[in-house]
Amino acid sequence: MISVAEARARILSAFAPLPAETVALPDGLGRVLAEPVVSRLTQPPFHAAAMDGWAVRAADIAAATADRPVPLRRSGESAAGHAFAGSVGAGDAVRIFTGAPLPDGADAVVMQEDCHADDAVVRVGRSVAAGRFVRRAGFDFAAGQELLPKGRRLTARDIALAAGGNVPWLTVHRRPRIAVLATGDEIALPGDPLGPSQIVSTNALGLCALIAAQGGLAHNLGVAKDTADSVATMAKGAAGCDLLVTTGGAAQGDYDLVRDVLAESGVALDVQAVAMRPGKALMFGRAGAVPLLGLPGNPVSTGVTALLFLRPILRVLQGLPPEDDRLPLRARLTVGLRANDRREDYLRATLAADGDGALTVTPFARQDSALTSLYAQADCLIPRLPNADPEPAGAVVTVLPLIDGVLSL
Incomplete structure (x- = not known):
């Protein structure tokens, strides 16, 4: 038996990030960037109001107080998507709404709660400094700025950020294709009639769920019987996949045939047993052109070894480090x-x-x-x-x- 650390090192050395592909932005959730996301525009593209209120020149209302408001001419309106076409001169005020462009000549926004207006006059009851409640052009990010780095797994927030940068396409690593093969005469699928010596298959479905949760594409090959022909025939379904994962048949009992089938094919195993609990009966090698990870059959052993060995493989294939740097x-x-x-x-x-x-x-x-x-x-x-x-x-x-x-x- 070898140590967990040595087994992980041997196994992970056989894998590298998969090639890149281009996907539409809405399909990017959970994918890993193969290239950075760079903004195609400046956000906001203009000076914009951060509050509903009035666009003014700060110098015009420097003496304004609640007791002695400063009257200004009501000159127009600037709304999101509908900028004020004119300019704010001395003594002018323009009604403005959050996100709307700041009119030329104005340098501040006064909150509407501090003003009283009629059709012609706005009475401002508070002074503000230049720049108050104004989001400057490029306040969030600028055109050409890297928004998301290579090697990042994209979250919902990342999708929104890329959209804000006017990025419609993403370059991401291809999703790993993982074939899963359960073995054993005792295994029946959930919902199928159970024979007197049978149990319900849990490992393959749990592995497929883990693969999906880690960003991979799982191909469930079904359940192979405890014969060499059945194991060999069903394993051929892994052709074209990035990894074949088997569950059961990795130990050395009379009916543990996965190891024997590999041996008969002249395949050398890089890992044959690991000094760990649960999960000693673990192996790694190659089934033809496809790497093979053989996990033990006990369900918790399958789950734990999948977390320790399969999960890091999936991460490496997607261009991530083997372990999340926030753990342990x-x-x-x-x-x-x-x-x-x-x-x-x-x-x-x-x-x-x-x-x-x-x-x-x-x-x-x-x-x-x-x-x-x-x-x-x-x-x-x-x-x-x-x-x-x-x-x-x-x-x-x-x-x-x-x-x-x-x-x-």
Whole structure:
């Protein structure tokens, strides 16, 4: 067995960012930029009002107070999309609305609450400095300015920003195409009749969901039977994909055939077992022209190994670093932990905040790799190094939150 760190290094070294493609702006959510987004215009393109009120010359109302308002001539109106065509001269005021262009000659806006107007005269009851409530041209960004950097996964806010920069197309990395193949005579699809020795398939659907959440395109190849021919035939469905992920059949039992099928094809495995819990039975190699990641069959083992190995592969293929640089976090244990054995352990746990707002973490009392209900409730994993010493309640430990995905707003 090799360490988790060595296995990750070997596996990730086999992948590089996928080529770029161009997509329409509305299709960019969750995609990763292969080139920066550069603004095609200046925003705002003109000096604009930040408030509803009156466009004035600040010098004209320097002496204005609520008790002694300064009268100005009402000269016109500037609304969003309908600029005032004239100019503001000495003693003039122009009605203006938020976002509307500031008329020539004006250098400030007085809020409408500080003014009283009739059809001809505006009485200003407050002085303002030049530039007050005015958004200068380029206040947000300028033409030619980089708005979003290469390597950024696009959020809804990013889509809005690119639209504001008048950018209709985006250059992004192609989405990874990942084939998923479950194995085992005992596996039936959800909703299908179950035989006396069968269980419902969960791993493939969970993996497909993880792939989608990480920005990939999942191709569910179905369930292969426990025969070499079935595994080999169904694995051919991965042709043209960027990765084949299998679940089950990676151990060394009589019916764990994925490893044997690869061996018969003369494929050398770069990874055959990892010193970790859950997930020891993990392998990585190549099935013809397609890289293959073989995950264990126990559902929690599948989930944890997918987070530790498949997720970083998906990130690298999309031009991202293997791990989100906001992770991991640190949290205080609410219960003590026993000493660890020789395998790196990943405890499923929940996060909370104490009375002071500090992050706390509570591992589940049961850590069996078949407990899918507890895994679904987990907020994080607590990684523990091989042969780690006991940790008392109150100790601060590293946690890996289960939050990374394409749906960040």
